Amino acid sequence: MESLPGEMIAEIGLYLSVADLAACSATCRTWRERFNDDRIWRRRCTLRLAEYLENTDTTVPPGLQLTEHDSLSPLCKWRTRFIRENRLWNNWRQGNYTSHEMARIDQVRTLASFYGNDYLVIIIYNEVQLWNVRDVPTCLMTNPCDLDKTVYVDHFEILREDRIIFVQSSKVSVFRMSVTSTHWPLIYTFHFDERLSTADFTEEAALSPSEHAIITVPESSFYTITGDYFVGVAPGYTRLLHVWNIYTGEKLKEVVCPVSNPNSCFITLCHSYKPSPDVLSVVEEEVLEDRGLMIRMHVYVYNASELVFREFVETRLGRVNTLYQCMIYDPYVFIKDFFNLSVFNYKTSALVDVKPALSNPILFNDNVIYVRERKLRGFNVSTGVTNQLSSFNACSMYFIACDRFVTQVLSFRDFEVLEVGRRQARRHFNFESSNRYWWSDRVAMTNRMYTKKIMIESNERNKKHNIYILNFW
Numbered sequence: 001m002e003s004l005p006g007e008m009i010a011e012i013g014l015y016l017s018v019a020d021l022a023a024c025s026a027t028c029r030t031w032r033e034r035f036n037d038d039r040i041w042r043r044r045c046t047l048r049l050a051e052y053l054e055n056t057d058t059t060v061p062p063g064l065q066l067t068e069h070d071s072l073s074p075l076c077k078w079r080t081r082f083i084r085e086n087r088l089w090n091n092w093r094q095g096n097y098t099s100h101e102m103a104r105i106d107q108v109r110t111l112a113s114f115y116g117n118d119y120l121v122i123i124i125y126n127e128v129q130l131w132n133v134r135d136v137p138t139c140l141m142t143n144p145c146d147l148d149k150t151v152y153v154d155h156f157e158i159l160r161e162d163r164i165i166f167v168q169s170s171k172v173s174v175f176r177m178s179v180t181s182t183h184w185p186l187i188y189t190f191h192f193d194e195r196l197s198t199a200d201f202t203e204e205a206a207l208s209p210s211e212h213a214i215i216t217v218p219e220s221s222f223y224t225i226t227g228d229y230f231v232g233v234a235p236g237y238t239r240l241l242h243v244w245n246i247y248t249g250e251k252l253k254e255v256v257c258p259v260s261n262p263n264s265c266f267i268t269l270c271h272s273y274k275p276s277p278d279v280l281s282v283v284e285e286e287v288l289e290d291r292g293l294m295i296r297m298h299v300y301v302y303n304a305s306e307l308v309f310r311e312f313v314e315t316r317l318g319r320v321n322t323l324y325q326c327m328i329y330d331p332y333v334f335i336k337d338f339f340n341l342s343v344f345n346y347k348t349s350a351l352v353d354v355k356p357a358l359s360n361p362i363l364f365n366d367n368v369i370y371v372r373e374r375k376l377r378g379f380n381v382s383t384g385v386t387n388q389l390s391s392f393n394a395c396s397m398y399f400i401a402c403d404r405f406v407t408q409v410l411s412f413r414d415f416e417v418l419e420v421g422r423r424q425a426r427r428h429f430n431f432e433s434s435n436r437y438w439w440s441d442r443v444a445m446t447n448r449m450y451t452k453k454i455m456i457e458s459n460e461r462n463k464k465h466n467i468y469i470l471n472f473w
Contacts, residue, residue, distance in 0.1 A: 002030055006037060013040035018086075018423070033073065041078035044422075045085055046403075052117065052449045053084040058473050059135055060091055060098055088451065091472040092405065093419075093427070095435055100137050103467040110465050112454050114447040115158050119179055120454060122467065123153050126168070130179065133452060133469050145175045145184040157225055163187065165246060170221055170234055174246060188249035192223065192242050193234035201256045206240035209263045214293055215284040216267050216321060224279055226271035229304035231279050238265035241281070243304055253307045259285050259298055267320055273363050274381070276330035277305035278346075282320055295319050299326055299333060301346045312346035325360040327368070329381045334361045334368055341370050343379060352384065358396040364389075364420070365403065371396050376406065376418065390418050392426045402450045407438050415439055437470055449473075 013021060013035065021040065025032045058064050064087055066080050075083075091097060103124075111123040118134040126147050132138045147153065151168040158164050164177045164184070170191045175184040208217050223232030229252075230244040239262075241255035257264055264285035272278050283298040299314040314335060316324060325336040331347040341357035344350065359371040367378030369389060376394040379386045390406075395416075398408035406418045412431075417438055419425040429435045437444075437453055444455045451473035457466050 002034075004034075006034075006039070009034050010037055010039035013037070014043065018044065029072070036073065036076050036079060038076045038078040041076065041082045044082050045078060049085050049088070049449055050078075050081040053088065053451075053473065054081060056134075056451070056473065058084075058087070059471060060096055060473060088473055089404065092402065092450075093425075095437070096472070097437065098471045100469050100471075101466060102131065102137050102469055103465075105465050105467070107458060107463055107465050109152055110456050110467070111153060111156060112445070112456060112467075113156065113158055114445070114452070114454070115177070115179070117447040117449050117451065120469070121156070121158065121164070123156060126151065126153050128153075130177075131469075132179070133471075135471075137469050140179065141182045144177070144182050145173075146186065147173065154221075155223075159246070161247075163247075165225065165230075167223065170232075172230060172244070172246070174249070190244070190249060190251070192230060192232045192244060193221075193237070194242075194251065196251060196254055199254055201254075204262070205256050206237045206254075207262075208236055208238040209265055209286070213263045213286050215263065215265065215286045215295055216319065217265055218267055222269060224269040224271040226279055226304065227275055227277055229277055229279075231269055231281075231302065231304055233266045233269065238267075241266065241302065243307065252304070255302065255307075255309075257283055258300060258309055258313075259283050261285050261287070264298075268326065270326065270328055272328045272330045274330045278303055278310070278328065278330055280326060280328040280333060282326055284320060297324060299335065301328065301333065310346060312344065312349045314342075314344060327361055327363070329363065329368060332368075332379075332381060334379075336360050336370070343368075353379070353386065355386065359398065362398075362400060364400055364406065369406075371398075376420065389420045390424055392416075392418055392424070394418070401438050402446050402453075405438070409439075 025035045105124055108125045113121050115121055120131040120133050122129045126149055129142050130140045132140055148168055153166055153168055155167040162177050164175050166173045170193045172192050173189040174187045176187055177184045218238050219235055221234050228245055228247050230246045232242050239257040243252045245252055264283055266281055267284050268282035270280040279302045281300045281302050285296045287294050287296055297316045297320050301310040301312050303310055327334045331345050333344045333346045335342045340354050342354050343352040345352050355372055357370040357372050361368045361370050366382050367380050369378045371394045374393045375388050376390045377386055378389045395408040398406055401407045404419055404421045407415055409415050414430050417427045446453045453470040455468045459466055
């Protein structure tokens with residue numbers, strides 16, 4: 001071992017588990033030194049986590065010990081980073097976290113989103129609050145921006161360049177946000193269904209189908225935000241897309257439904273999970289065939305940058321909400337029916353794969369995951385290859401707990417957590433308040449570094465919403 005070059009030791013380290021590396025390091029001083037090599041441990045770390053955890057003190061007891069006996073040389077940089085990351089994941093595995101109740105409010109509409117990793121924006125009805133959640137949660141400000149107090153906030157997102165967008169019915173407002181200023185200036189506001197004066201289509205072409213149509217006609221606004229663009233559909237005119245640039249406040253175009261049949265309309269819009277100007281748009285159409293009135297589903301991709309529909313179109317028979325689940329991840333479109341998951345490259349219109357699948361597709365890291373033959377499979381959107389993600393049996397009802405854990409429901413009493421990745425494991429739990437961080441999906445989300453989780457739970461006994469912040473680091 002003493003005579004082997006460091007490059008060869010690093011190569012050997014690729015084939016060893018973490019337990020193997022720890023055992024080798026504990027063999028003797030010489031082996032400890034040889035395996036105390038950044039080239040070995042860097043590969044075991046999640047790069048985006050390394051710097052954050054290194055510069056953020058842990059507040060979850062017990063404290064983190066990174067020093068050994070004085071006679072030993074210091075641990076290398078990437079081994080200490082690995083120890084920090086492993087401590088974070090062990091806290092998740094063992095349910096080791098601190099919990100703070102932030103508020104107990106009446107059951108009104110409540111929204112929340114992390115701003116960075118240590119700040120949280122909470123909206124209760126239409127009151128905006130900014131919290132510092134780095135340690136003990138502290139409310140920094142209330143109502144830093146002037147919103148319409150008569151209308152619910154239906155949706156909000158934090159954009160790049162410290163901008164935040166609010167949607168209240170058809171009204172869209174963009175503000176400049178700051179953690180140090182108690183007043184966020186309004187950049188612009190608009191009603192997304194404002195009509196252009198230069199429309200090149202008739203009013204009838206944009207109207208919703210008649211009330212006698214058998215297709216699903218949306219009765220409220222729906223929209224999606226993707227990059228620099230806002231794309232929405234308003235009630236009464238569900239055959240019309242409204243396209244806005246949310247960084248200039250300019251309306252770019254009004255787009256009539258590509259299906260000419262007046263008994264058709266847009267029913268779903270989805271943004272790409274990979275940043276892209278492409279928007280998945282789903283149209284339902286009523287058609288008369290020999291068997292009588294039928295419903296067709298058409299899947300299109302609209303490019304909000306070039307203001308055109310791409311050539312891709314996929315048509316299926318049946319109602320969307322009951323038969324199909326669709327999602328987009330540039331350059332792929334995924335369509336799940338009762339039996340199969342179909343994967344298309346919408347930029348080439350090519351059918352990439354068709355797989356039997358029991359569950360709807362969900363994004364998990366760089367994989368679109370689904371269950372086939374009782375195993376968790378993942379279509380890797382970077383490589384275009386499908387792999388089995390876990391050796392354990394999977395259920396069709398599951399959701400993502402965080403970066404490497406998938407929670408699957410077994411019954412109304414118990415559930416399992418599958419750890420996916422280099423270290424695979426399965427843990428069984430009963431539904432209890434102490435482990436609710438695994439299964440709470442009413443409103444539950446983590447920050448980008450998975451060190452904190454916000455949960456908004458309904459308490460039916462006192463008719464309240466309880467808002468908690470869990471800290472795993």
